Amino acid sequence: MARVTIDSLRKEYDVGRVVAVEDLDLEIDDGEFVTVVGPSGCGKTTTLRMLAGLETPTNGRIEIGGRDVTDVHAKNRDVAMVFQNYALYPHKTVFENMEFGLRMSTDMSEAERERRVVETAEMMDIDDLLEDEPDELSGGQKQRVALGRAIVREPDVFLFDEPLSNLDAKLRTSMRAEIQRLQEELDITAVYVTHDQEEAMTMEDKIVILKDGKLQQVGHPNTVYDEPANRFVGGFIGSPSMNFVRVTVRRPDDRLVLTDDEGFRYPLSLEYSRELPVEEGDTVVAGIRPEHVEPTDGGRGIETTVRVVEPVGSDNYLYLDLGDDVDEFMARVDADFEPEPEDRIGIAFDEKDLRLFDDETGESLL
Numbered sequence: 001m002a003r004v005t006i007d008s009l010r011k012e013y014d015v016g017r018v019v020a021v022e023d024l025d026l027e028i029d030d031g032e033f034v035t036v037v038g039p040s041g042c043g044k045t046t047t048l049r050m051l052a053g054l055e056t057p058t059n060g061r062i063e064i065g066g067r068d069v070t071d072v073h074a075k076n077r078d079v080a081m082v083f084q085n086y087a088l089y090p091h092k093t094v095f096e097n098m099e100f101g102l103r104m105s106t107d108m109s110e111a112e113r114e115r116r117v118v119e120t121a122e123m124m125d126i127d128d129l130l131e132d133e134p135d136e137l138s139g140g141q142k143q144r145v146a147l148g149r150a151i152v153r154e155p156d157v158f159l160f161d162e163p164l165s166n167l168d169a170k171l172r173t174s175m176r177a178e179i180q181r182l183q184e185e186l187d188i189t190a191v192y193v194t195h196d197q198e199e200a201m202t203m204e205d206k207i208v209i210l211k212d213g214k215l216q217q218v219g220h221p222n223t224v225y226d227e228p229a230n231r232f233v234g235g236f237i238g239s240p241s242m243n244f245v246r247v248t249v250r251r252p253d254d255r256l257v258l259t260d261d262e263g264f265r266y267p268l269s270l271e272y273s274r275e276l277p278v279e280e281g282d283t284v285v286a287g288i289r290p291e292h293v294e295p296t297d298g299g300r301g302i303e304t305t306v307r308v309v310e311p312v313g314s315d316n317y318l319y320l321d322l323g324d325d326v327d328e329f330m331a332r333v334d335a336d337f338e339p340e341p342e343d344r345i346g347i348a349f350d351e352k353d354l355r356l357f358d359d360e361t362g363e364s365l366l
């Protein structure tokens, strides 16, 4: 059993001038696949390296399978890490690369080592490459060897540091599916780091979003997409990005209306008006995803001017002008809706798709 518990984990560099990871708490269940995602510099790699034992935490605690491993050396942790640059030994054959970890960390017999390497190579479909050296292999093959080398050790936990970044898009998709299949089949706890939110969204079971070393949200990809905990998550997850409009809350009667000075006007239902923790005059940030914006019949709803129409296959992206206060507002519409630049169109969206964030803290209001 390899449940991973991360408790108030902190890493500072340069005598505290850089806080790479700030008091992170995280529970990863046995056999769970967790994807850690966030922009460059958010602390993903540092977190992974602390799990691997390659970096010493400034503070906090890491447990793997109920054992406190915070001060345990990397080679005694039973974790295997797969790196972006494969990190294969260039002058060893594939067989030797895969066998090396077994030779170093166990007193397994030579026959048993060979049996394990061959069996894993067959599973990874690299058994015909065992006598080759890394520079004779393609990027995809090297990554399979790096994966095989991790699997052969039968670790408690797999750690993946952007393992697919060096592969082309098509290979990345198939390798990603394969990693998930292997992880499920072998039932090993896995932590997978990527900066690519689109990649993270395709991963089960849950994703962990970091920014500036701080945890932003943990949840299933669908949950963080539908119910972002804050404005950062709303904007970071999803492509094209969520639109944001700063609006003022008005209460002309029992119902609230969100408005700005430039023609944005959105009345909320009675039910929503009652639930929202806001008052007349408050400023809030409305978030709405491009795919939830619909053009209206006869120009009703919020009036906008079309700036640019960008065809992307089955859809068109419309860049809309909502006045000087809104930087960019995008709608993703069916390809058969083709307005011209400068056309005035009305847009609308369902209240259930509207997210509202506190203007100062960025936290979700509902």
Ligand code: ATP
Pocket (backbone or CB within 6 Å): 013, 014, 018, 019, 020, 021, 038, 039, 040, 041, 042, 043, 044, 045, 046, 047, 195
């Ligand atoms: P990327 O996607 O660019 O790899 P990341 O999310 O993995 O970024 P980390 O590499 O964990 O981020 O870095 C987090 C922060 O810690 C950054 O500000 C980085 O500059 C800093 N940092 C990382 N390693 C060191 C180090 N050895 N010395 C000083 N600062 C460091």
